[in-house]
Amino acid sequence: MKPCRxxxxxxxxxxxxxxxxxxxxxxxxxxxPSLSPLRRFHNQPSPTRREVxxxxxxxxxxxxxTHPHLLKPGELTxxxxxxxxxxxxxxxxxxxxxxxxxxxxxxxxxxxxxxxxHAFRQESNFFYLTGFSEPQSLAILRKTxxxxxxxxxxxxxxxxxxxxxxxxxxxxxxxxxxxxxxxDRTGVIDFSENVLAEAxxxxxxxxxxxxxxxxxxxTPFGAMVKRAASSKSSISxxxxxxxxxxxxxxxxxxxxxxxxxxxxxxxITAAMRRSWTYEKDLAAFLEYQYQTSGLDGQxxxxxxxxxxxxxxxxxxxNNAQLKPDEMVLVDAGGEYGTYITxxxxxxxxxxxxxxxxxxxxxxxxxxxxxxxSLCRASANLTLDKLQDITERSLHQELxxxxxxxxxxxxxxxxxxxxxxxxxxxxxxxxxYPRNVPxxxxxxxxxxxxxxVPDDSRYPKHFRGLAVRIEDSIVVGADNPLxxxxxxxxxxEDIEALRS
Ligand SMILES: [Mn+2]
Numbered sequence: 001m002k003p004c005r006x007x008x009x010x011x012x013x014x015x016x017x018x019x020x021x022x023x024x025x026x027x028x029x030x031x032x033p034s035l036s037p038l039r040r041f042h043n044q045p046s047p048t049r050r051e052v053x054x055x056x057x058x059x060x061x062x063x064x065x066t067h068p069h070l071l072k073p074g075e076l077t078x079x080x081x082x083x084x085x086x087x088x089x090x091x092x093x094x095x096x097x098x099x100x101x102x103x104x105x106x107x108x109x110x111x112x113x114x115x116x117x118h119a120f121r122q123e124s125n126f127f128y129l130t131g132f133s134e135p136q137s138l139a140i141l142r143k144t145x146x147x148x149x150x151x152x153x154x155x156x157x158x159x160x161x162x163x164x165x166x167x168x169x170x171x172x173x174x175x176x177x178x179x180x181x182x183x184d185r186t187g188v189i190d191f192s193e194n195v196l197a198e199a200x201x202x203x204x205x206x207x208x209x210x211x212x213x214x215x216x217x218x219t220p221f222g223a224m225v226k227r228a229a230s231s232k233s234s235i236s237x238x239x240x241x242x243x244x245x246x247x248x249x250x251x252x253x254x255x256x257x258x259x260x261x262x263x264x265x266x267x268i269t270a271a272m273r274r275s276w277t278y279e280k281d282l283a284a285f286l287e288y289q290y291q292t293s294g295l296d297g298q299x300x301x302x303x304x305x306x307x308x309x310x311x312x313x314x315x316x317x318n319n320a321q322l323k324p325d326e327m328v329l330v331d332a333g334g335e336y337g338t339y340i341t342x343x344x345x346x347x348x349x350x351x352x353x354x355x356x357x358x359x360x361x362x363x364x365x366x367x368x369x370x371x372x373s374l375c376r377a378s379a380n381l382t383l384d385k386l387q388d389i390t391e392r393s394l395h396q397e398l399x400x401x402x403x404x405x406x407x408x409x410x411x412x413x414x415x416x417x418x419x420x421x422x423x424x425x426x427x428x429x430x431x432y433p434r435n436v437p438x439x440x441x442x443x444x445x446x447x448x449x450x451x452v453p454d455d456s457r458y459p460k461h462f463r464g465l466a467v468r469i470e471d472s473i474v475v476g477a478d479n480p481l482x483x484x485x486x487x488x489x490x491x492e493d494i495e496a497l498r499s
Contacts, residue, residue, distance in 0.1 A: 058170035061133040063180055076131035078337030079256040082182055085131045088245065092129065093143045093151040095241050100205040102238055103196075103225065104129065106137035124424045125209065125242050127338060130155060132181050134171055136189045140199040154199050155183035156192045196228035203230065207238040243429040247421060248441035253339060254474055257422070257443060258483050260341035261472050263293040264334040265486030271330070272347050272488065273497045279304040279318040282330065290334035299340035300426050302332030306349065310466030311451040313416060324350040327357055329466050333484075340426050342445045343484045344470035351498035353491060356461040360450060363397035364467045365489060367448045371418060375438065375446065375473045375480035383419050383434035383444060390418040390448050398450065402459045413452065419445045422472055442475040443483075 057066070064071040074081045092102065107123040122133045130139050132155060140154035160173035174186035187195035200206065206229060212222030225235075249257070267289030276282045283304045290298055304318040307326035322328055327348050333341040346364075348357055371390045374381055381389075394414050398405050403413070421428040422443050438444070447470030454464045469489055474481040488494055 059176055059180070060171035063176075076181065077127075077133075079252050079259075079339075080131060080337060081252070082131075084250065084252055085129065086182060089129050089141055089151065089153055090148050091245055092242060093141055094148060095244075096143055096207060097205055098143065098146055099203055100143050100207060101200055101203045102129075102139075102141040102143075103206060103208040103210055104139040104238070105210045105221065106132075106135050106139075109135050122338075125238065125246075128242070128246055128424060130181060132157070132172075132177070134158070138189065138192050138195070140196070142199045142203065152184040152199075153182065154185045154187070154195055155181055156187040156189050156195050159188045159190075193224050193228060196224060200225075200229045200233070204233050206233055206235045207241060208235065209238045239431050243432045246423060246429045247432050247436075248439065249423060249443050249474070250441075253423065254441075254443070254481075254483075256337040256339040257341060257472065257474070258481075260295055260299070260334050260336040260339055261343070261483030262486050263295050263336070264290060264332070264341045264343055265484045267293065267334070268330060268332065268343060268345050268487040269497070272345070272351075272494055275351065275498070276322050276328070276349065279306055279320050279322060279328070282322075282328065283318045283332070286330070286332050293334075295334035295336045296338065297334065299333045299335040299342070303329060303344075304332070305329045305466070308454060308464040308466070310346065310468075311453065311464070313449075313451070322349045325354065327361075327465065327467070329468055331468065331470065333472070338424055340422060340424070341472045341484060342422055342426055342447075342470060343472065343487050344447055344449075344468045345487050345489060346467045346469065347494050352495055357465065357467075358491060359401055360452070360462055360465050361467050361469075361491065363394065363401060364448055364450055364469050365491075366397060367393040368446060368469045368471075368489075371448065372446050372471060372473060372480055372482065375444065375475050376478050377438060377440050377475060378478050380437055382437055383417070383421075386446070387418045387434075390414075390446075394448060394450065401462070403462075404457065409457075413450050414448065415451070416447075416449065418448055438475045440475060440477050444473055444475065445470050446473055447471075 059066060062070045064073050064075060070078060076082050076085055104126045105123065106126050107121060109120055110118045112118055120133065120135055126139055127133065134157055136158050138156040141151050142154065143151040155177040157174055157177050158171050165171060172180070174188060177183045177186040185195070210221060211219050212225060212235065213219060267286050270289060271282055271285055283302055286302060287298050301316045302318065303315050305312065305315040306320055306322040306328045309315045309320060310327065310329035327346050329344065329346045331344040333343045335341070346361065348354070353361060367390050370393055371386055374386060374389065391410055391414060395405050395410055398413065421432060422445055423429065447468055449466070449468030451466045452458050452462045452464065472483040474483060488497070
């Protein structure tokens, strides 16, 4: 089948793109008429001088030509090259049978209230396979043969529209979908049914997680897929196939997560150096640090919880006053190239631990350190086994401190799981099980915590205290790689920051 050669051709275009000035300012040395976008957009011959609209020179997201300070040549998103995106599509297709197709829908713009929208965030699987960050887009992979490149990549998106873009800001258009994002076929989202019909012709198996029905009723998109697909084609979930790919990170993904972990860790250590009166100010400081250190921004709404609010696992109001004799629990992290980091640190607001704070903190830190040391493939453990091991070591530590840890007490004092996978999502590859033996390239958190209710069942001096310590970790063959080591966690180091 011919389509198998197309991705390589387009990758060549992409590589060629690196060595030229912005492609929109120069006729491409290639024959396809679509490679001269300005001509196409304005439907006019190419004069030597012409007016160029800002939207024609901009894309819906940074590309190397417009944002060389963010993207190196060859990268479609920070740290991730066009080649890697192609390889991901190829790896997914290799897992699927012949005559199958993958359909991915982009995320929608989400509204906070009325016309006020949230910052757009692409659907994670769509992003993982395309690097294309626009709403109103459709990605289709059509696998036709069994060789690694026997598939065609369709990217359907909005057509350029200078009038509309004057209001909304620029988007990329389908010429860029082909020339920058390396689609073999493109189309306009308003006519996606035609593209779907072409892409699904002769296809026997469709893999998609798009919502084809809602409350048992077919959605408009579901109806469209049904019309476009052959009547004998079956539809199954895409998730299990893509999850196994996403769960193991490439060196480039790990480098992005390391950068997110390093800068976020530095931000948290910088926060520990200062004294804070309000949770809100501490939260704002961290976000400012992420932004100005080159990260995209915060990966999730942080927990900045003073004193007993730390016992509320997902406290995110972050609007109370911090008291000098209490600890503050901060669960916060930035993201880079859409890869997140997840860190929790707990430290005394005054900079100096009280004896009770020190004892409880030491108990959690011991458990955390010993579990982190097991994050290696050679230990042949799963996240669930790490949970059991951590719970046992916390049980021992708390017993030494005089806690009654019989019966269901551990479920109250340590109510959550010790860790989760991380990556593009904070709880990454949703649906990927925790009973998989950890292998090289799995990225996880290790985050034991102890939350002591203000209850007479517990030793008096520990009541209302909360400690969680969390690092982001890459599982190595024989050693863990801690991505967040810049966030200090030893008692001596924390206290030394303000002495
Ligand atoms: Mn976490």
